[in-house]
Amino acid sequence: MPMFEVLTPLSVLLCLFGVLIGIIMGSIPGMTATMAIAIFLPATYALDMINSIGLLIGLYVGGISGGMVPAVLLNIPGTPSSLCTTFDGYPMTQNGEGEKALKVGITASIIGGFVSLTILFFFAPVLASFAIDFSAVDKFLIVVFAMTVIASISKGSLIGGVFSGVLGIFISLIGRFPDNNQIRLVPPGFEQELVYGFSLLPVLIGLFAIGQNLQESEEGLVAASHQKINLAKDKAKQFKFRIFKGQFVNTIRSSIIGTFVGMLPGVGGSAASITSYSQAKNFSKNPEKLGKGEPEGMIASESANNGLIGGALVPLLSLGIPGDSTTAILIGAFLLQGIEVGPLFITTNPDLWSGIVFALVIANIAMFILMFFSIKYFAKIVYIPKHIIFPIIMLMCVVGSYAINNGVMFDVWTLLLFGLVGYIFPKVGIQIAPFLIGFILGTQGEKYFIDSLKGSGGDLTVFFTDGPLAVGLWVVIIVSVVYAVIDNRRTKKAESAS
Numbered sequence: 001m002p003m004f005e006v007l008t009p010l011s012v013l014l015c016l017f018g019v020l021i022g023i024i025m026g027s028i029p030g031m032t033a034t035m036a037i038a039i040f041l042p043a044t045y046a047l048d049m050i051n052s053i054g055l056l057i058g059l060y061v062g063g064i065s066g067g068m069v070p071a072v073l074l075n076i077p078g079t080p081s082s083l084c085t086t087f088d089g090y091p092m093t094q095n096g097e098g099e100k101a102l103k104v105g106i107t108a109s110i111i112g113g114f115v116s117l118t119i120l121f122f123f124a125p126v127l128a129s130f131a132i133d134f135s136a137v138d139k140f141l142i143v144v145f146a147m148t149v150i151a152s153i154s155k156g157s158l159i160g161g162v163f164s165g166v167l168g169i170f171i172s173l174i175g176r177f178p179d180n181n182q183i184r185l186v187p188p189g190f191e192q193e194l195v196y197g198f199s200l201l202p203v204l205i206g207l208f209a210i211g212q213n214l215q216e217s218e219e220g221l222v223a224a225s226h227q228k229i230n231l232a233k234d235k236a237k238q239f240k241f242r243i244f245k246g247q248f249v250n251t252i253r254s255s256i257i258g259t260f261v262g263m264l265p266g267v268g269g270s271a272a273s274i275t276s277y278s279q280a281k282n283f284s285k286n287p288e289k290l291g292k293g294e295p296e297g298m299i300a301s302e303s304a305n306n307g308l309i310g311g312a313l314v315p316l317l318s319l320g321i322p323g324d325s326t327t328a329i330l331i332g333a334f335l336l337q338g339i340e341v342g343p344l345f346i347t348t349n350p351d352l353w354s355g356i357v358f359a360l361v362i363a364n365i366a367m368f369i370l371m372f373f374s375i376k377y378f379a380k381i382v383y384i385p386k387h388i389i390f391p392i393i394m395l396m397c398v399v400g401s402y403a404i405n406n407g408v409m410f411d412v413w414t415l416l417l418f419g420l421v422g423y424i425f426p427k428v429g430i431q432i433a434p435f436l437i438g439f440i441l442g443t444q445g446e447k448y449f450i451d452s453l454k455g456s457g458g459d460l461t462v463f464f465t466d467g468p469l470a471v472g473l474w475v476v477i478i479v480s481v482v483y484a485v486i487d488n489r490r491t492k493k494a495e496s497a498s
Contacts, residue, residue: 014047015054015359019366022062026078027070027378028396032201033063033079034326035403041332049337050355056333057356060326061113061363064305065371068105069378072298073098074393076209080200080270081308083436084277084301086208091293096237102375103239104295105302106368108251112303113364115255116262116310121357124346125318134264136455137466140448141473142264143441146271148278148477150434151484157429158488164431168438169445174198179450193410202401202414203439207432209397210415211422213390243295250280250296251303258304262311270440272311276304282483288490310360317345317356 018040025036036059044052067078072089085105092101147165154161174185175197186194244251254276261272280300281287290297316327334341339349346353371378401415402408425432456462463470 011051011054011355011359012362014051015058015362016366016370018055018058018060019062019363019370020058022059022064023066023069023367023371024062025059026063026066028078028400032067032326033060034329036063037326037329041329041336044333045336049334049339049352052333052337053352053355054359054362056330057359058363058366060309060330061306061360061367062370063326064309065106065109065302065367067305068102068109068302072101072105073378074209075212076393077204080204080440081273081305082301083204083270083433083440084273085298085305087277087291087301087433088294088297091291092295092298095293097293099376100237100239101293101295101298102378103372104243104298106371106375107241107244108254108299108302109306110364110368111251112255112258112306113309113360113367115252115303116259116307117357117360117364118310119256119259120310120313120360124314134469135466136448136451137463137470138473139264140445140452141463141470141477142261142275143271143445143448145473145477145480146275146278147437147441147445148480148484150437151481151488154431154434154484154488158485160429161431161434164425164434165438167430168435168440169442170438171435172197172439172442173446178447197443198414198418199405199408199411200440202411203418204436205397205401206415206418207422207425207436209393210419211425211432213394214419214423215426217390244299247296247299250283251299253283254280254300254303255307258307259311259314261304262308263314271444272304272308273301274437274441276300278480281487282480287487306364313356317341317353 021040022033022036026033037056040055040059044055047055064079064081067082068085068089070076070078071082071085073093075086075090077083077086089101089105092098150161150165151158154164170185174194176182176195177184183191183195257276257279258272261275277290277297277300280296281290284290284296286294286296312327316330331341339345339352397415398412401411405411422432425435452462452466453460464474
């Protein structure tokens with residue numbers, strides 16, 4: 001029986017090991033789930049397919065979940081998809097609720113994981129066919145929809161936030177234009193280094209980790225003893241499962257969004273988290289609280305993060321198309337075993353299909369147990385004096401950036417450059433989060449925009465006449481932008497009144 005085969009002691013042990021290593025690597029800035037799987041991929045050649053999948057799925061789930069740890073405690077996204085986790089997670093830590101924030105994120109993660117697993121198990125072939133029918137126009141509009149979060153999270157100045165986002169898009173376009181191979185926006189002498197533009201992870205880590213280190217160093221490296229994780233006598237700052245009371249719709253909606261966006265090849269986990277956070281704010285009863293330490297925002301981001309895991313596996317297993325960079329590496333694991341993924345995979349490999357499903361179940365449960373009951377030890381990182389932990393963070397960031405592209409020194413210089421940018425931008429009124437969202441989504445938006453124009457012969461009306469889905473997406477985009485503008489005005493009035 002496949003169920004019992006995947007539940008053998010070796011399979012379970014490998015899955016647990018994968019989750020543990022994934023959590024550790026996800027917790028280190030620059031060390032992603034993709035990197036963890038790439039490192040352990042050669043080892044799977046010595047294992048059978050079921051045991052290999054147990055190890056790799058564990059690394060995948062653990063790596064995605066581990067990214068929340070530095071995002072919450074240090075305001076450093078461990079992975080690109082944990083960007084939105086910093087919006088409310090770090091303010092909760094500053095308010096003495098670090099352990100509570102982490103437990104909220106862990107609980108949301110396992111819910112998102114099981115929602116996506118359920119969708120994967122029952123609807124994989126149907127959803128894969130649905131996702132593959134998405135046109136370039138539909139994907140472009142989904143990216144535009146994700147970008148509307150820039151208006152939602154702009155702090156103090158809507159125009160400033162939009163400008164920051166547009167600047168991020170502009171910077172993301174540096175490098176070779178894929179359609180004619182022409183180098184653009186590159187200073188003379190840097191054509192070789194910037195042929196593919198700036199790598200995302202050095203930019204991400206530089207803006208948050210190095211920039212924050214420089215900013216706090218300027219303020220004097222005050223010891224972190226004033227940051228209390230969870231005061232035993234302060235019950236309001238302790239985690240309770242009733243925090244999720246009233247968050248059922250938010251949790252399920254965000255999990256489904258994560259799964260859905262994960263199904264779209266090339267869109268990625270960052271867009272899933274950003275889109276879920278935007279919708280959480282649009283539908284929130286207290287949108288003004290999001291971004292200031294509200295568990296609702298944590299729930300939206302983390303349930304979407306783990307929801308994308310099952311979603312990304314849908315096109316991989318049903319069509320042989322990787323949903324993201326991590327599942328692209330998983331294809332290598334199948335090839336090493338001589339197995340071809342595609343439309344006939346599930347019917348011709350029922351044992352392996354069952355193994356994947358049960359590996360996901362075990363990995364999500366293991367992730368929850370390992371993180372939930374040990375997170376108080378992770379959370380103690382905020383007790384370490386800053387003059388000790390900051391050099392350690394700097395060292396990890398440099399090592400992680402150097403290792404991202406197998407030892408490219410320019411990635412280290414990118415890290416330091418954007419660390420300086422992250423230090424200067426807030427001083428001149430440019431907002432970091434909108435800038436980074438624009439940078440992440442800019443190249444994707446351009447790709448789908450160009451593909452749409454190619455398909456229509458340059459006719460711009462295709463963005464409005466492509467089909468009912470495009471019209472529906474435009475309606476959602478307009479509603480999201482209008483709501484963000486109204487919310488921004490309401491917040492300004494409340495601040496001026498106080």
